[in-house]
Amino acid sequence: MNLLEQYRQRRLALHLTQHELASRTGMVRQQYQRLERGGNPRLNTLELAADGLNARLMLIPMEKWHAVQALLKGETSESTGLDADPWQGLLGDDEPDESDRDGR
Template sequence: MTLGEQFKQRREALQFTQQDLAKRTGMVRQQYQRLEAGGNPRLSTLALAADGLNAKLMLIPLEKWHAVQALLKGETGEARGLDADPWQGLLGDEDERNGG
């Protein structure tokens, strides 16, 4: 699912029209419409639209993607792959942190 599709899905779940969301964020409807259609918005525009949807943007390590998806779907078994520090060891730096 693309980011634009995720924005649309969230907007529809909240029963907002594109115009409703534009008013909530101070954007013009066409600007938000382009975001859902797969345009190339600025990061600040994405954050503004997310705020209007009572959501937050997040950078998720690929290694944790499936666990996050499972958590969002309520599948607790797969979500167990999430630990306190999702970035730990991703760059091979575990030994340096542990003094080795």
Template sequence: MNSLLAQIKKRRIALALKQHDMMLRVGMSRQQYQRLESKGNPRLDTLELVAKGLKSELLLIPQEKLNAVLAVLADDTMASTQPSQSVKEESKSLADDPWQGLLGENE
């Protein structure tokens, strides 16, 4: 598992933000934010502020639940990148019959 600081950096990059952008989002200078990402030891309130700026949440996960949480997050990531079978079937049937279900008919 990545360190928390590495996760913060990864999230910032995923949002296509530069360190300078964090000044506008959380009110800290680029230098302060750069120090936090590289070797910082931020206070909890600073971490909460950064998380909010990165559209994220801080969570305390019990170790015995960590694998379950990671599995759920992995499934959620896969689900968001691949359309579900029912969505595929629905779009196919609508393409075949664009009038399907328009009048609330049961088929």
């Protein structure tokens, strides 16, 4: 499922019309409608629409993609053979910060 289809699915799950979602974000309905139809929206438009859907955009490193997908589907690490915590290191939180690297 591509990103724009995810917007549509999320909107429907929240029982919102395109008009209602556009009103929540300050967008015009046609602008949101183009987003769902596969337009070429700007990043700030994607972020604004995500806010209206009570959601966030996130880049997921490819090496974590399958683990995150399995977790979102409710699969356990035993059934997928994946690490117990696919979120570990997703945002670089397992890497030392600059002060740790240079010994200060």
